[in-house]
Amino acid sequence: MTSFWVAGSPASGSESLTVISPADGSVAGVTSYATASQVEQAVAAASQTFELSAAQRASALDHVSATLAARRDEVAALITAENGKPAVWAQAEVTRAISTFRWAAEEARRFSGELMRLDTDPAAAGRMALIRRFPRGPVLGITPFNFPLNLVAHKVAPAIAVGAPIIVKPAPATPLSALLLGSILAETDLPAGMFSFLPLPNSRAAELVADPRLPVVSFTGSDTVGAAIRAAVPHKHVTLELGGNAAAVVCSDYSNLDWAAERIALFSNYQAGQSCIAVQRVIVHSSVADAFLELLLEKVAALDFDAQVGPMISEAAAERVEGWVRESGAKVLAGGTRDGSRYQPTVLTDVPSGAKVVTQEVFGPVLAVSTVDSDDLAFEEVNRSRFGLQAGVFTSNIQTAHKAHAVLRVGGVIIGDVPSYRADQMPYGGVKDSGSGREGVRSAMEDYTEARVLVLTGLTL
Known part of the structure; x- marks a missing residue:
């Protein structure tokens, strides 16, 4: 049975989840659903404050990118097994995930902030502002079945890049690729509470969405579910990557x-x-x-x-x-x-x-x-x-x-x-019923953070 990940550690629940391949009806793998106490453990761990250097964040992201590259064929085969997509598209998805984590590592190293002169107004002589972005708090990432690796990567990579803990609820039809990603993250030196991957029935997602300790919700899926999430937690920062008829x-x-x-x-x-x-x-x-x-x-x-x-x-x-x-x-x-x-x-x-x-x-x-x-x-x-x-x-x-x-x-x-x-590095997202917010590593990093201004006074400029 494949373990899931609670606060960086492998775990299993009491109710099994069998993943059936849509290609031939065979068993792609077996995992289990997280229990209520395991969900609580994951959220409590994510609620801690972590002070990670850019080097720590970038190193973890580099490791994931390199490991996915080294295990490309294995990962692609798993995607095909649980999702049914042809091998050519599974290989392409792994390639994109490698790139997504590589971009995140690079962005983690240069996500520094902005200096702004304030002495453009005579009353502000000697003043300068330093504008930096800080995590809004732990992120809840809810992902769909159609890209079971790379759409998880687009939640996880930017969160780690900015130092925000993340809890991932993968699609019940295709959780195995996400759990493999969790096992790779477990090989890094990230603090335990920085990530959890929790298989849950869709009916139990609402409890996580409503939890006040998870102020950011990033959802990719149908427009009807996305609209329900936005209506349920209007006080949260919600990013929605929804459907389309392109x-x-x-x-x-x-x-x-x-x-x-x-x-x-x-x-x-x-x-x-x-x-x-x-x-x-x-x-x-x-x-x-x-x-x-x-x-x-x-x-x-x-x-x-x-x-x-x-x-x-x-x-x-x-x-x-x-x-x-x-x-x-x-x-x-x-x-x-x-x-x-x-x-x-x-x-x-x-x-x-x-x-x-x-x-x-x-x-x-x-x-x-x-x-x-x-x-x-x-x-x-x-x-x-x-x-x-x-x-x-x-x-x-x-x-x-x-x-x-x-x-x-x-x-x-x-x-x-x-x-x-x-x-995967470009801003990606929609308008109208196709959602709000943008993915594409840097854009998601900005969505997961908020600007905070530091004004310095009495400087020689």
């Missing part, structure tokens, strides 16, 4: 339609579309729509299901997607069939405007294609969504690129590629 726009000027079709086909279906920035909507200028759609269908048909798509996290998840497609009444040009947890890559046209497959987050391998007669209308269509995470814009016109950046109400605009692109 759009890709193919503009009238864009000539490399083969590239656009290839990228959209792959990243609407990679790891079964279970990514909040998987391409869900494609809005194509009418002047290139016929040529693009023909290429898109060719690229979708050419996908290797086992190597590039893979199963959904459960048969129930695949059944939900199947139901949404059926009830939409859209024209199905490709896919639309299910075998257990395996849902075939699906391309839809003539989708009614109120259908769930365009208004909500499908979180499956489904792509809805529509046409418009101008790029401006395409941008309006992107903004019509209640979500606003990222958008991709295929254009070769620098003016169109800048206009997209100015008018699209999303957290990130990707020019010449799909909205699924993310570099």
Whole structure:
């Protein structure tokens, strides 16, 4: 049985948790749920005050990055076993986690503060301000199943980088990668209370969210759960990385339609579309729509299901997607069939405007294609969504690129590629129902901390 981590020490609970691989129904591993007393022990330990030097924090983060690199194949195999994603995407996730911890180590070394002269006003002669950021307090990180390592890394790495203790509640469907990460952290010289990894049923998350000793809540998951968390603890600092129905726009000027079709086909279906920035909507200028759609269908048909798509996290998840497609009444040009947890890559046209497959987050391998007669209308269509995470814009016109950046109400605009692109050091997050706050190591470090000003008086400046 795989141990979980309570205040830096291995532990097990009385109720077992068996992790089933969605790929073949085999047992990926067994762990257990933390008991109420173990949760209390973790929170009490995190509530202590730790004074860690930048060298200590950076050294621990460097160790995690190096260890993940040395154990890359083992870690990737574990991700595939518990999550079902194809090996190519599991390897990519490990690579990203290595980078996330490396960036955090670098940021820990330079997270120093700012000097501000105050003698710009005659009344403040001889005064200077030192502005530093200090942890708001212990962080509660709640993570989803679709990136069971790297989305945990995006909670843990910035917390350690700023010296904030963190308690992680991983998704019950995929806790094993997080627990492996805990075992690597246990090899460092971080104080015991700096980290805990607690498998818990989702029904028990509310008790941690409400605990006043955890003033920061960082949640990645569905918009409905995120909204409930925000409503439950309005007095806390809550960062929410929520869902989306990401759009890709193919503009009238864009000539490399083969590239656009290839990228959209792959990243609407990679790891079964279970990514909040998987391409869900494609809005194509009418002047290139016929040529693009023909290429898109060719690229979708050419996908290797086992190597590039893979199963959904459960048969129930695949059944939900199947139901949404059926009830939409859209024209199905490709896919639309299910075998257990395996849902075939699906391309839809003539989708009614109120259908769930365009208004909500499908979180499956489904792509809805529509046409418009101008790029401006395409941008309006992107903004019509209640979500606003990222958008991709295929254009070769620098003016169109800048206009997209100015008018699209999303957290990130990707020019010449799909909205699924993310570099782990860049600010990442959404607007509207896609959440609040930003990840991307430095941005999360700022979210986990608050500014504190020290004014020095009587200086010779």
